[in-house]
Amino acid sequence: MSQDKSHQSDTGLDVLISGGSMGGLFTGIALARSGHRPTVYEQSAGALESRGGGIVAQQNIRRFLSEHDIVDPADITTRSRERRFLTENGDIERAVSETMVFTSWDALYRQLRDAFPDEQYRTDTEVVAVEPEAATVTTDDGTDRTGDVVVAAEGGQSTTRAQLHSDVKPEFASYVAWRGVVDEADLPTVCAEAFDGTFTFYQGADQLILAYFIPGPDGETERGSRRLNWVWYDTLNGRDRDAIFTDTSGTEQRFSVPPGELRDPVRHRQRERAGTLPPVFETLVSETPDLFVQAIYDLTVPTMIAGRVCLLGDGAFVARPHTAAGTAKAAGDSTALADALSSHGSVEDALAEWDQTRTEYGTTLVARGKQMGDVRLNLN
Template sequence: MLAVTTVPDIESVGIVGGSLGGLFQAVALAELGLDVTVWERSAGRPDDRGAGIVLQPSVAWFLRMFCGVDPDRISVPVTHRQFFSLDGKSHHTLMRQRMISWGAIYTSLRDRLDPARYHEGAQVTALVPRPEGVDVQVGGAVRSVDLAIIADGSASRHRRLVAPEGAPRYAGYVAYRGVIDEADLSQELSEVFRDRFSFYDGDRTQFLSYFIPGDLGTTAPGRRRMNWVWYVRADAAGLERITTDRNGTVHGLSLPPGLIAPQVHAELLDRARALLPGPMRELVEHTREPFAQAILDGHVSRMRAGRMLLTGDAAFVVRPHTAASVEKAAADAIALFTALLQVPSLDGALRAWEKNRLAEGTALHRHGIGLGDRLGLSSSEATQAAAAGPAA
């Protein structure tokens, strides 16, 4: 853990959103001795099925230094990248990485944060700036804080208060995702993917897979989960069809596990049998509850308005090819923690933080678009819109 001194000019922080972006900020700022309150509009711990993440340096450092958690203990090592051709043959390159689950990170952060600071089922309905802080309205109550951090994700309801131009755009393709308990795989199939980060790059499509921790964060072989992601192009009508569930409810930008419409599932299986190498096709066939999410591009020109900040996906929504969405959220928190310690005034610290994080977010945003373009996944309209900058 880190030993710090009291930060001048600030005592209270309100965080809108209690997912990873908000939790990174809450844990770091609580270490500064600040009065931190998190409001999360959903209730109960979220389901982490399908949320495999490449463990990046800022996340690993944060877990070790702020949470007292050894990241190696809650992640799965890979030694090689494995590249498939359509006939099922593969070749390998040495590439040591570690893979973690969304749930393992979330649990580590929640366990570190004082439960009294975290309010579930609490929707922030308004943020009202004032000269030396922000009034946060939650239901019928109002809480005044010195600093408000907007961390309510890519579909942020409050982003417009800081960056009204920053609403994300659809990039023209979706990510189908799935998770399989390792125990449900044959030993032969499990061996194909053991210690491997596996890829297949086809015609305007990409499939990747790797093992992540299993239930309760276990990393023991045989008790892990196989995580796969398949990027597939879809126009606006196709996106609506994919994200309309078996009951006819349209979810818009994502489809939760267990709700895929039978016809969409059948088409996914047919597509896998026609377009994927054998081992990857088997992963899709073994998945009982595939789900999907739209790939978005989100870019802002500012991350601060007075005493309100944007962080995580409420600021920049970067494509998953970068493997940097969670890394970016952790780095946002580390940078704010550092700025508040090193810069004498609060306003000076916030200016320095914004300059640093805008540069990083802009670079990642452009990098992700470039990766999608090279894979042939982006629609021409999405590429043109991204090149033009944030939405008007």
């Protein structure tokens, strides 16, 4: 086994970050800006491929982009001015004035990735073990690397979390989210216009669908070049969960089947079920080239630190998407970590304070997501 020992200079800390998606990049950028030396290890070989979905661009995400001079948030976001609820036959049941700001996962990822130096972003490198007290990570090439702090931003299936909290398991919420994205230009005009400027919902007996515009594939925000993103929460309706999550290669996925990998019978059955939706949503689903699905689950850890290892983003807490807070939470964890390290003389004190505030936040958010989802899907 080779040993690559990082050297601490007079100022700043060597921070080893496992995971180079949103949480890893927010952390790398925030820590570099505070004078630390982050290195990201990402197991994927190339650029991460979007699952194609939308993200609510909460205020702290937009602030992160502006304060770190990454991009003017207006350049990669779309806005709605009204939250609108439809009846089953498509009439407007209720409308509430409210401005919401949206972006796409791919547009945000691209901006964050471009803002982080390639030399400090190692792809095709999986962290296979951590040594919490020594702040050491072992990567899949057999190298041990020691820093001052390790951040595991490994998402909902984090192996570092499994190493540190073997008793913590994601809990399936008994419903799923079908999702899709369609180019505005490919939709009938009347359908695109029905959703323009609104955050539109339909609540059925055991289903909930919503849609909003997000930027186009290259971040375009002008009308005509955007995409319409929808999320359709649905109970299993007697269907077998394993059958839904078995992809085209016959592999049983645990939590999501990405675009292009849903088996035909599964896709057809869900498209047929779109007949129970208001007509504009039915059109939207039928015009979507590729559906994908993710299981809704809850995940909570009792503490986000172990020695000098921090669990961050979805690696620590997964709140249901009704909270629209997954990416914003990752941004919040990251900036709070940078602030804690700047305001405490000792790393231990900084991590303890960070753990207390962010564990409290994550726990509350997961509880709120459970409550929102169970009420909306009539699961109580």
